[in-house]
Amino acid sequence: MKRKVLALLTASMMVFGLVACGGDTTADSGNAGAQADAQAGADGGSGDLIKVGIINNDPNESGYRTANDKDMKEMFTEENGYEASFAYSLKNDEQITAAQKFIQDGVDYLLLSAADTAGWDSVLQDAQDAGIRVILFDRTIDADESLYEASIVSDMSKEGQTAVDWLASQGLDEYNVIHIQGVMGSAAQKGRSGALDEKVAAESNWNIVTQQTAEWNAEKAQQIVQSVIDSGTSFNVIYAENDDMAKGAVAALDKANISHGVGKDVIVMGFDCNKWALEELLAGNWNYDGQCNPFQASYIDEIIKKIENGETISEKTIIMDEKGFDASTITQEDVDTYGI
Amino acid sequence: MKKENVFSRLIHNQIFIPIAALLILTLFNLIADPSFFKISMGYNSTGDPVLSGYLITILDYGSELAILAIGMTLVTAASGGQDISVGATIAVAGSAMLRVLCGTNSRPDELQAPIIVAFLVGCLAAMLCGAFNGVLVAYFKIQPMIATLILFTAGRSIAAWINNNELPVINDVGFTYFGGFIPGIPIPTPFFIAVICMIIIALVLKFTTLGLYTQSVGINESSSRLNGLNPAFIKFLTFVILGVCVAVAALIKVSRISSINYSVIAKDIEMDAILAVALGGNSLSGGKFNMAASILGAYVIQFLTTTLYKLNVQSDALSAYKAVVVIILVVLSAPSVREKLSSLGKKLKPQSKEVA
Structure with a gap:
């Protein structure tokens, strides 16, 4: 009996949970819709604002996403001639619902950073039928190219290549690299590992001391580097595929009194350009940080302007410029502009 | 004949299991590469003497596991189940500590509060989480693994929420001592923290009835109730004690990198802690326990991890x-x-x- 009651209780709790979640999302999209309506009402007379519906992942997902969302909000303002509505979700189905809502609202452009690559064909077809132009940013989807105007993405292999080229330009006699990888199979890991693997295979004076995944985890990176230090193997480069892992690696170096940074024994490389990481560069404790550019808004703006002027977009896939920062040339201005 | 007796007594002693595992690992490393046992004296980047070597690494990283194993052993003994929310609770406690230390600015130049205050707040947070689990298990009679599944799922989000999902970074040398070295002392601090925890728990088990009561509740709940114990309260208490252990481990964890990453800090550590209890020869369905064996089990697991790292085994394997x-x-x-x-x-x- 007790058990039954308990089961009933848990079941009802779960249902409540579901209802609550469902309520949240509808409330969210409802709000977004209401906002859009209100704005449309207010600006009904002018009519020359471009209506955009922006579907993004949750800005709390990562520092990258927070910076990305901020950039979007700063670009698509009334001063810049836009009337923007936002919808956020990490779930594909909720994003699709939001897209349908935007289509009904009759936006001019649908900007999309999809949570998942699949399942977008029918809703994008609806958008096309309604004369709405779709622009993808940050993430690509598995849908026919004719369904969207353009896709603005990062090229992770290029990020890796830029980093490896920079490392090669340092002109060391011998490269003994500790390679700390991200979660295996992720796009960032594949791209950033690929360039280094190729270089090591091609050059005789490039060696991998150890190649391990720390799964974006600072503590794991610290243990991996600690293990190499304990073994007494010498190394002079740490190639970590994100800033967190580089930080963990540096903690292990500090413990063992191995000097790192500009003009020191070990070169430290990270990715993502977190603000705190760029500050480490500025202080000369790290040597290099590769950017993963979250600022797509200006690219989108350019495309929309082109379409509005009746020009055609020649390239469907647009790859953003991504910088690599060298500790010897970085400035405070760079930190403020590019730090996320 | 007498010899055989000693031998069989040794085999049947619970602590034999972790000792045997330790011996096997030691032997393996001796054969594979004796340099595993080399310890060297060096200086860290601030010029203080530090010992380094694989064995020191084991002492260092095994200690946080040993602290968790203390709490996990008590929970296992009393409730006959395990707490799988340990890693998530570490994130919560660590996040609370950093929140207090940083105040409103996520990158302060100096600490906004004394470390001890931050630690106490972290303790409170972890004990609350423990109490939450404890209430579900002891009073609502939910299976421990299911009850703790709630915080296992939600804990890291709560941790992110405590700091508004910002990434606090602390620039204070004093804060790094807990996960590193105290100037002038060449042995890693986590080991001393673990030793303090061990002394405290040894005293508690010796001078209070906690050990006896925990075991009797684990062995037979209804008969211990008939003997005037309050089984629900004792179960609840073990979860709160585990909360304290979690807070101590969280202090070490966040001190190591002076920062926190909510989604990956102390990932899968609960599995290692449970494994330590199992390796200590303790029954995972509750009842009698041997604290020393659990603690030794924790160090054996770190021994295994370090050995695997040394052999360059892929860390995801x-x-x-x-x-x-x-x-x-x-x-x-x-x-x-x-x-x-x-x-x-x-x-x-x-x-x-x-x-x-």
Whole structure:
């Protein structure tokens, strides 16, 4: 009996949970819709604002996403001639619902950073039928190219290549690299590992001391580097595929009194350009940080302007410029502009 | 004859299991590469003397696990289940500590509060989480693994929420001592923290009835109630004690990198803590326990992890090797296997007597 009651209780709790979640999302999209309506009402007379519906992942997902969302909000303002509505979700189905809502609202452009690559064909077809132009940013989807105007993405292999080229330009006699990888199979890991693997295979004076995944985890990176230090193997480069892992690696170096940074024994490389990481560069404790550019808004703006002027977009896939920062040339201005 | 007695007593002693595992690992490393045991004296980047070497690394990283194993052993003994929310609770406690230290600015130049205050707040947070689990298990009689599944799922989000999902970074040398070295002392601080925890728990078990009550509740709940104990409260208490252990481990964890990453800090550490309890020969279904064996088990697991790192095993494959250890342990401790083994032993005994 007790058990039954308990089961009933848990079941009802779960249902409540579901209802609550469902309520949240509808409330969210409802709000977004209401906002859009209100704005449309207010600006009904002018009519020359471009209506955009922006579907993004949750800005709390990562520092990258927070910076990305901020950039979007700063670009698509009334001063810049836009009337923007936002919808956020990490779930594909909720994003699709939001897209349908935007289509009904009759936006001019649908900007999309999809949570998942699949399942977008029918809703994008609806958008096309309604004369709405779709622009993808940050993430690509598995849908026919004719369904969207353009896709603005990062090229992770290029990020890796830029980093490896920079490392090669340092002109060391011998490269003994500790390679700390991200979660295996992720796009960032594949791209950033690929360039280094190729270089090591091609050059005789490039060696991998150890190649391990720390799964974006600072503590794991610290243990991996600690293990190499304990073994007494010498190394002079740490190639970590994100800033967190580089930080963990540096903690292990500090413990063992191995000097790192500009003009020191070990070169430290990270990715993502977190603000705190760029500050480490500025202080000369790290040597290099590769950017993963979250600022797509200006690219989108350019495309929309082109379409509005009746020009055609020649390239469907647009790859953003991504910088690599060298500790010897970085400035405070760079930190403020590019730090996320 | 007497010798055989000593031997069999040794084998039947619970602490024999982790010692045997330790010996096997030691032997393996001696054969594979004796330099594993080399310890060297060096200086860290601030010029203070530090010891380094694989054994020191084991002491260093095994200590946080040993602290968790203390709490996990008590929870296991009393409730007959395990707390799988340990890693998530570490994130919560660590996040709370950093929140207090940073105040409103996520990158302060100096600490906004004394470290002890931050630690106490972290303690409070972890004890609250423990109490939440404890109430579900003790009073609502939910299976421990299911009850703690709630925080296992939600804990890291709560941790992110405590700091508004910002990434606090602390620039304070004093804060790094807990996960590193105190100037002038060449042994890693986590080891001292673990020793303090061990002394405290040893005193508690010796001078209070906690150990006795925990075991009796674990062995037979209703008969201990008939004897005037309050089983629900004792179960609740063990979860709160685990909360304190979690807070101590969280302090070490966040001190190591002076920062926190909510989604990955102390990831999968609960599995290692449970494994430590199992490796200590404790029954995972509750009842009698041996604290020393659990603590030794924790260091043995770190020994295994460090050995695997040294052999350059891919770090995402580490858990597969640990799984093999779990399988062996679980199979060996299964009643049917034990019966077979003991009957095999009996069969062998008369023969050996005849030979003698």
